[in-house]
Amino acid sequence: MSEIPRGMNLDALQRKPPRPSATLMITRDGADGVEVLLGHRAETMPSFPGYWAFPGGGISRVDKAASDSLGISVQHCAILREVVEELGLAPSNGKLITVDDDFRSMVVDDKANWFPLALDGDISADITGMRIISMRTTPPFGPMRFENTFLHIHATDHDDFSLVGQTEFIEAKWSRPIDIITEWKNNQIKVAPPVITLLMEVVRCLDRFDGDMNTVAIDLEKRKPGRRSVLFAHGVEVVPVPTATLPPADHTNCYLVGDPNGDFILVDPAFHNREGMEDVAAAVDRHNGDLVAVFFTHSHSDHMPDMGLLREAFDQPIWSASPSADRVLQDGEILGLGNQSWTVLHTPGHHPEHLCLISDSGLIAGDMVAGFGTILIPSTEGDMMQYIEQLERLRDLEPHLIFPSHGPVIPLPENKLNYYIRHRSIRHDRVLQAVEQFSTIEEISKFAYEDSPEANAFLAKDQTLSHLLSHQRAGNVLRVEGRWQITG
Numbered sequence: 001m002s003e004i005p006r007g008m009n010l011d012a013l014q015r016k017p018p019r020p021s022a023t024l025m026i027t028r029d030g031a032d033g034v035e036v037l038l039g040h041r042a043e044t045m046p047s048f049p050g051y052w053a054f055p056g057g058g059i060s061r062v063d064k065a066a067s068d069s070l071g072i073s074v075q076h077c078a079i080l081r082e083v084v085e086e087l088g089l090a091p092s093n094g095k096l097i098t099v100d101d102d103f104r105s106m107v108v109d110d111k112a113n114w115f116p117l118a119l120d121g122d123i124s125a126d127i128t129g130m131r132i133i134s135m136r137t138t139p140p141f142g143p144m145r146f147e148n149t150f151l152h153i154h155a156t157d158h159d160d161f162s163l164v165g166q167t168e169f170i171e172a173k174w175s176r177p178i179d180i181i182t183e184w185k186n187n188q189i190k191v192a193p194p195v196i197t198l199l200m201e202v203v204r205c206l207d208r209f210d211g212d213m214n215t216v217a218i219d220l221e222k223r224k225p226g227r228r229s230v231l232f233a234h235g236v237e238v239v240p241v242p243t244a245t246l247p248p249a250d251h252t253n254c255y256l257v258g259d260p261n262g263d264f265i266l267v268d269p270a271f272h273n274r275e276g277m278e279d280v281a282a283a284v285d286r287h288n289g290d291l292v293a294v295f296f297t298h299s300h301s302d303h304m305p306d307m308g309l310l311r312e313a314f315d316q317p318i319w320s321a322s323p324s325a326d327r328v329l330q331d332g333e334i335l336g337l338g339n340q341s342w343t344v345l346h347t348p349g350h351h352p353e354h355l356c357l358i359s360d361s362g363l364i365a366g367d368m369v370a371g372f373g374t375i376l377i378p379s380t381e382g383d384m385m386q387y388i389e390q391l392e393r394l395r396d397l398e399p400h401l402i403f404p405s406h407g408p409v410i411p412l413p414e415n416k417l418n419y420y421i422r423h424r425s426i427r428h429d430r431v432l433q434a435v436e437q438f439s440t441i442e443e444i445s446k447f448a449y450e451d452s453p454e455a456n457a458f459l460a461k462d463q464t465l466s467h468l469l470s471h472q473r474a475g476n477v478l479r480v481e482g483r484w485q486i487t488g
Contacts, residue, residue: 018137018147022075023056024083025133025152025198026096027213028174034206034213035176036199037161038191039086039169043412050411052180053192055079055086055169058146066115075149076127081107081114084123086169088162092124096158099123101165108165129153133220134201136194139230141240141251142408143372150198152217177202185234187360187400190411193230229286232409233361233401235260235340239283241269241276245302248373249406252302254280255364256287257295257357262338264289265319267357267364268296268303268405269310277309284314289338293327296320297366298351303405321346321353329355347394349387350377356394362401363413368394369420371407376459377466384428384470391421431467432476432486439483441465 026037043049056079063077070077083089084107089096103122106113118125133152138145163169177199183189184196191199205216230238235258240251254271258264264287271277284291294316297303317326329335331346335357342364345356350367357364367375368391377384395417402410402417410416427448434447445464449455468484471477478487 016144018145020059020074020149021057021146022059022078022082022149022151023054023195024079024130025054025150025202026155026158027152028155028158029213030174030176033176033211034202035174036180036202037087037172037174038180038195039163039172042167042170045168048192048411051190051192053195054150055083056148057082060111062112062115066118069115069119070125072125072127075132075151076130077115077125079151080118080123080125080127081111084114085111086163086166087172088164089159090124090126091128091130091153091155092126094129094153094156096153096155096161097124098159098162105165129214131217131221133217134194134198134223136198136228139238139240140242141238141249141253141371141406143248148194150194152220154213154217177206187233187362190401193232193409194228196231197228229283232403235264235337235359235361236364236403237283237287238403238409239269239280241271241280243270243272243302245406246373246376249370251406253403253405253407254283255403256283257337257342257364258292259289259338259340261288262290262340263292264337265293265295265335266291266314266316268366269294269305269314270303271309272306274309277305277313281313291316292337293317293319295329295355295357296322296325297356297364297405298354300351300367303366321355345394347390349383349385349390350375352381352383358397358399360400362403362409363394363397363399365394365402365404365410367405369402369404369410369416371404371410373406375420377463379462379465379469382466383473384424384466385474386470388421388424388428391417391424395421427463428467428470431464432471435468435471435477435484435486439485441468441484444468444484 027034038052041048041051041053059074059078063074066077067074084099084104088099088104090099103117117123130151130153132149134150137147184191205219209215232238237256239254241254243252252270254269255267256264257267269280319327319329321329329344333344335342342357342359347354347356347368354366356366377387399413402413431448434444438444445461448464449460477484
């Protein structure tokens, strides 16, 4: 992403209200304490691919119609249907029982079939012992948000789940919440942010209530909604800050990076008003560690704060690649942040001083890639070939996750980086092909972006110029009296 180029006006993202959804935490008493059932989502899923999560999904019109007839909430209807689809189970008097294969297949084929089957008693719709234990809304870093209801049931007994006939989970397992958290902290698995923070609450409550999960659920049910940390990985918390960045994004992700109980840094706190400052300050106050510095990935305006507000909120040194920083960071430098180590990567291309950070938890990527939308390589200060080379370098480092400055976490880094490299390389070659036939920037841009008719003409022209200037530095083209031509 980037700041909006001077002289250009773009329509802001028109946000839709969050979509309602529901998920179900299923627990049981295991040999060594309470266990929870999690499913491993297929990498083809559009939301949280490759993550471990609870069963659940969006609330549909089918669920709303069923709610009126069955006399239960739409959230209950949605989760009862989803558990049939994903696990082949249905609750009955506190137990989880197997749904007939034919009935399950009917629901998988068409979710509308769940309602008449439940109405006729062919599939149990008993919600005895099921509680609403939390509500979470997706932070505003992505184009699609969900208002999710977390429900819970503690199974007194259960049949075996089955993943046959559905494609969302490739595997599922029962595990103690503390074991899931440990695997997540060691970057062995990926867990959806609201799930991991809810499991952390469950662990704390199990300690308070002598391992009684029913009492824990009652306690969680009574709690008032409040602001919670959004943990992308161990030692990586995000606070989206409203900024004047390139649409469709309208926020820049500020990150708290480092030891959750030791030293940490604040990355790109780009607030320009008191509300944004207070959101970031509240996250810092919630953190158990010590803030030691403010780190900037680069100096574009959608990454830099109002410096007066920054000084008011945080009296900490500035770390960046800028010569004016309190600490000028170099490529390969190791930042010891409590019990975590983060390596500084100088990644020019988007900006000459652009920095990333990498650790076992993943890559703080700045504006190298975006969770959605695109990244601009400004013709005034960018370098397209440098950018592509740095993308290749980042891919070869095989990060666990990518934490972009704009958009949600990127769960499949290799796929995303390969896409960026391929897309920009093809465009780079196409611009060179265009110069063999055309000479003006307008003609070259039109040819180069022929496959993208929806592209903004102003941006397409500026990106074409970035490609041309990179080709010029490589000796492939030259400009004579405002016209471009192949060298030689």
